[in-house]
Amino acid sequence: MTDQTTAAPRSRRLSPLAITIVLVVVLIIAFLAIASVMTEVLWFEQLGYLEVFAIQWLAAAAMFVIGFLGMSVPTFIAIDIAYRKRPVYARLTAQLDRYQEVIEPLRRLVKWLLPAILGIFAGVASATNWETILLWWNSEPTGEVDAQFGIDLSFYLFTLPLLQSVAGFLSAVVLISLILGVGTSYLYGGISFNEREFRISKATRIQTAILATVYLLIQAGSLWLDQFAALTDTSGFATGAMYTGVHASIPGKQILAGIAAIVALLFLITSITGKWRMPVIGTALLIVSSLVLGVGYPWAIQQFKVLPDEQSVESEYISRNIEATRKAYGLDQVKVEPYDAITDAEPGALRNDAVAASNIRIMDPEVISRTFAQLEQLKQYYKFPNSLNVDRYELDGQVEDTVSAIRDIDLSGQTSWYNRTLVFTHGYGMVAAYGNQRSAGGEPVFLENGIPTSGRLGEFEPRVYFGMDSPEYSIVGGDHEKPIELDYPSDVSSGSEAPADEAEDATPAESEEQATTEADAAEIGDGTAEEVNTGRANLTTFAGEGGPELSNIFTKIIYALKFQDVEVMLSGAVVDGSQILYDRSPLERVQKVAPYLTIDEAPYASVVDGRIKWIIDGYTTSADYPYSEIQDMNSLLVDADNQRTSMLAKPVNYIRNSVKATVDAYDGSVTLYAWDTEDPLLKSWSKVYPGTLKDVSEMSGDLLSHVRYPTDLFKVQREVLSKYHVTNAGAFYSDEDAWRTPDDPVASTSEGTANPPQPPYYLTLSAGANAEPTYSIYSTYIPDATGDTARDILTGYLAANSNAGSEDGKIAEDYGTLKLLTLPKSNTIPAPGQVQNSFNTDPKVSTELNLLRQGGTRVISGNLLTLPVGGGLLYVQPVYLEASSGTQFPLLQKVLVSFGDSIAFEDTLDGALDTLFGGDSGANLEDVEGGEEPGSIAPDDGSEPSGEGEEEPSSSGNSATITQALRDMQEALTDRDAAMQEGDWTAYGEADARLKDALERALGG
Template sequence: MIAVVAILFFVFTNLYTEVLWYNQLGFLSVLTTQWFAGAAMFGIGFFAMAIPVFISIEIAFRFRPVYAKLNSQLDRYQQVVEPLRRVAAFGIPAVLGLFAGVSSASRWQVTLQYLNRTPFGTTDPQFNMDISFYVYDLPFWQGVVGFASAVVLIAGIAAIATSYLYGAIRFGQREVRISKTARIQVAITAGVYLLLQAVSIWLDQFATLSNTGGLITGASYSDVNATIPGLQILAGIAVIVAVLFLLAAFIGRWRLPVIGTVLLIVSGLILGSLYPWVVQRFQVLPSERSLEQPYLQDNIDLTRDAYDVSDVDTIPYDATTTAAPGQLRADAATTSSIRILDPALVSSTFAALQQFRQYYQFPTDLNVDRYTIDGKTQDVVSSVRDLNLAQLGTSASWYNQTVVYTHGYGIVAAYGNQRAVDGQPVFAEQGIPSTGALGDYEQRIYFGENSPDYSIVGAPEGSPQIELDYPSGTNGASQTYTTFTGDGGPKLDNVFNKLAYALKFSSQEIFLSEAVNNDSQILYDRDPATRVSKVAPYLTIDSAPYASVVDGKVVWIVDGYTTTSEYPYSRTEGLSAAIADTYTPKPGYAPDNNINYIRNSVKATVDAYDGKVTLYAWDETDPLLQTWQKIFPSTLKPMSDMSAQLMSHVRYPADLFKVQRAILGQYHVTDAGSFYSREDAWTTPNDPTSPASNPTTQPPYYLTLQVPTQDAPSYSIYSTFIPLTGQDTSKSLNGYLAVDSNAGSTAGEKSADYGKMRLLTLPKDATVPGPGQVQNKFNSDPTVSQALNLLKQGSTEVLSGNLLTLPVGGGLLYVQPVYVRSRGETSYPLLQKILVGFGDKIAFEDTLDAALDDLFGGNSGATAGDGGITTPATGSGSGTGTPAGTGDNAALTKALSDAEAALTARTAALQAADWTAYGVADQQLKDAVAAAIAASGAQ
């Protein structure tokens, strides 16, 4: 009894803390709606199972033959069962009801969607039904029929077992004797069950429109001309056999229903399997292209609609492969924005230069964002400085982990198209507290992707501050402390709340510690994706939330998708497999997340300071979102409430783009005949920098670029396509997909071009090299190999950065940064070289400007702007490595000569891992650069 009470109390505290969490966040209605819906469905399932089973058992018992002569075995069974009969009569239905209730409760979403369904306004080509029928109605009614069939079947089994136990059904040597009551009960039960099967078979014809596998997703020729008519006939036969069973209940003859049952089984085999196979084998296969063409066209059209790629702008791009002087002059705006900083390689560089303490950390892959700096939009590589409590070592006490180290601090951002003279990033925002071009903002990160499981914050006004703010201070202090003043979590202002959370987190300190007071709050479920998924359980959350400075705060921007797998004629994609690439590894299991419809319907923000979650309806035309808005009213805000700064940081989500590019690999072909032949099927290339033993798909990249038909460069996400068959290193480029990712900077108003998809298609006879071919050329070029081998000498290693592809100069330009890293434990990558390729030509230089000029015959016609070397002292440069200004005098000449010598000495020291010599040369370089700036008169 004590154990039961303890278990119930633990369950109660878990539910109670959930109420506190949702209530504090302002989404309690989301929790209660789920609970009420689940409870109602549980009750329906419980009673819908328990009552029929109980009635079936009770009827069989009450109308048993009183004077039936039983064999000795049954007599012994009765003697065992009889003392427990009343318990079994109620217990068996109750236990079955519990299982049925749990199963029904899990389908609360299907039921609520059906009750609040919203029409799509589009019909399917086969039955002319609105798409909403397949998304809402069909799953609901299939569930109802399946559940009812299970109830009737179990009730029938219970009736037969009870009748047999009490002699209503007896088996002789040559016959079966059955009482009148048992006959009526069994026959009616069988008739009802067959009627339900008739309904199920009738519904199955609609499910053929979501069939997967083979050539077509949806109903094919054999489905339409054999399977669907066969299912309709089978449903009719099932109704007839059901009527025969109902007649047998009264006339007492079983011959007709038995014959009908055999006929139904044989018909099922013939109509459901044999006939469709005959049609497919002898009619379709000899003429498959012509017979399947209309159904294949339906598959193409509805797949493109379901994945929102029907409006892709296909642009023939006759890419040149010849590089000539001045060729990039018309693309100067694009080349000046080329990102040479690889967000996947500079995380350790950020950590080495900006982490400051072991209890801070940066994620493995940084974010590519953009900010308006000095009136110009700049692409930056950025990240929050989050906590890493695993590195506290001997200081990792409960007190330190829970009430002292409670938050990260600040954002670090580096210009994407700049590097310092030594290969370090040029920071637009740095230090702790952070300073730079992002302005003033609340820098404390209480809610992040690596925040502790829980922290206890807050204290009465005037009490000592114990939360470590950042590791520096004023008046000689080595640290600064703070007290959380926001509303970020449930309050621990009474004994019961403290006890509840002590049990939830299995921590007696929450209840006993003096650090927990009536003004304390407990912060948990702090990951932005987790918070959004809890308050919007109907959304599929993007795998890469990102943090931006918006309106004086750091906010996490999280993309949410509405999805379904019931869209007719639409190809099914495994979401986890579609988004897997170098940045997003495949899961170690096979999740059930197949989809064939997706919309980025919600943009969510999570305040990094107080954890506030705000949901914005981004795609208000989405029928799925409209349905969920009916279920959870008042939880979403309109897009018009989004501020101008928030709009400027919203981007086209990467996961949606990955799914769409997976679809467009084949469904860029809109003609059914061409699609059938697979003559132009594409795929996304493998990441050429991934290991050959474990290749990964090349991720899409965010860049500011200008695609043909665009008037100006725009922040975009892009990916490339190569032929589906063959090795990557032998494949030319077939297509280039770019999507305008700039939502604009007008409050509450989406840019007209946001989400515009442009697909550049190269001529089939083109020989534009693909990423694998270009990487192979980079690696095998004698000059490049020699230079890389020199960089690899000593204790250093060379790291190839992301291989970017840009449609400039009438062709496709490849750009790859090359990093050098010492093999020491405290080393980090430094950007030293730039590889570029255009057609069959490549170049390898210290700066992007120099590489482009070399590639295009000495003068590319465009400058890379800030893509060259910049000085650490100023954080800006001319893009050529030469300080701004003319200043042609002896002092300037000497300073430049000294800088060149110091740079050579420092590179040699880096290759030899001689850090003492490296430091001396680095200082000499800084002194020489400062002297050059002074001599030239530059600021």
């Protein structure tokens, strides 16, 4: 016998180093998580909405715990019972023996770990339903009932979604527990079978039968709930339970629920008797019944009852859909007014619409944004948005429509952390121009501009720390010996008289410190050093409360981690009192403090009560309103101004503009106002977050004067109304009067793609007979037809009153009124596409446009506006010119107008209107009530617009020959292009006048 040396088994214990590494990793992960949460806590706390964060996180955490325990505990019990009740002397196959040998060493770990993993997944899924549970908990009856069951709508909006979520969760828990219990019993002999027999132990039988009983009872409950969910079913002719749903699907769901409950009882009996025959038969019956009642019977009713006479059979249910849809989308109070539009442009036709005509906006906010940038950007570190805001201000007792934008900061040229974070921290100023005027050179006429800002908007805080394009984060304020934030350059002035590179010096504000030392210049660095050295940069220190303070090393560390910048922690410029500003987009700030809102994509900034404030509309939405048509909200918002499409659909069939929000551009403070206090969703959310909503009575008159009807809500409503303006079920079914929004004729798209819909426009207009001019948003309709049946004629004109008034705490009575002007089918009023085609093909217009394009000058067609004035429809389109080289920005040079089949093309709007209406449109306010003319040309001497239009060039009856006129035109074009490239606007105006004179002589006057 030989001795054998047995090697000592290696210890599987982790070494101290491995344990240390694991602990360090865990601590790092934990600290990063804590840092992430703490930065959110500090952000909400500083803004005054910490309760929103706390409620949201506590609700989500509670739902996670419920989901975790609700899944992990039952699944653990199912595994544990199946193992503990396993047969002691089970006859196992060789294969099962091998399975047990593999599993046994890991059995305890699997028994605990598998339910825990399943619980984590279930907890995460449950946490996403925190809104559902909070809404239900704080709901209250609406006082309105559905058309099928007569149940209060609160059941569908709040209770049904919760019950469906609970039923789905419980089904998953019981089903997974059943599978795990059966699987464990099989592995340990509780269940065995072969070709000759099937064996199941008593314990396994009882466990399986009870779980099956519970599962079928839950399914019975789900089937019962499905009858109510049928009221938002989208498989029929329209959303809701149609004839087949009411007479086949709903009764079928009720019967199936009863069958499922009976089969559940049979399984419960089996757990006692051990007889499987009846529950097996019952299960088979349930499956067959599901096919017959859930598929076969509804199909038969649809084919043999509904389709042969669908219009008549579905009439009642289509009416339900129409009524519910119009109410859910806020269209039940639309005022419909026939509008028998005339087409003859008679002299004086606009006399009764002089106020509306005088406010026609000839400045296209999509086109002149580049003009704003050229004239008012002033420095390379400023920028303007691609689209300007359309707003209005009361000036000297008269409301003026304007186009405006804030001058935001641009960090694209800054490379150092110091500059990007501590120096270039904010934009500066509001720039606003009259919407209905231009200078002699075609530039906007500014009512507020320059640095320091000046004009007619009074004194206000011009600094913009919170804007749509603000830096990701900035560190501001603090106890610095000297200011280090660049406030504004002092070597620039208003850009309204010349491009930015020709601007003159301006006097800096006395309240700000002007940096003059080499040390200051060295600190600021980059492109600002020269400005600081020569005293041409004014510095400031943020004096508000806009972000959490970096008051200790802990806050510096967590923000250094958040933004992955160690400088936040190490920089000596971060001193006591320094604040860190982040999440600065107004949309993001409102969304975070009001997570239940759908935010309008078109925020706008206005000067309100001495501050620049962003005004944002918030919506409460639902997809659970009975019988209301379900739409994808994201697709409804797409038009020429918003061609971004979301990959994720947002189904809605109920929407309310429930909240108006403001964000202060200086300190970022967010204020939420409860706008629609009758909205049941808002009532519930106001209970969830008590104290976060202010009453409309707290809104100042100045703020209310800038509130407007929301863009996105109007887009949704116009698309729904394009079909649901028809209230007769028979006509609705035949789809004989369906409309659509016309394509934008001036939108730029890629080759081979259709133009997107024309966006709605804000204008001061009179919608309908005897209507007073008011600030409104409007859109038009054409027949919804394609191919040979397509007709580009107007069928409807929708306008929403956007004037909320100017009285403190009181919304104007007519605000939000929707008016639909319907045109007779016998009329053939051209739609925007047809009008644009007429503009492009008119011989006189095309000739002059071709002349204007000589030398490479670019002709830009502005937005094509439609106004119901003069008893007909007036179209107005500004035409801009842009040089092909040198300094390039659009200048308004011509205005196209159309009424019926008549077209005019002149230098000014009032001139074009007079030409269009036989020499006198009647729109001159001076003739009516001593006001301004529409589209007047402002003087170039910096004075306020006088209201007198530019004198029309005269046409000489004894002109030179056509040949001489063409030579004069060519010479004038050459001189004008040269003047534009050199920025000589006086010479440009003179050459332009010579061009017009020569053109009229060439065309025979």
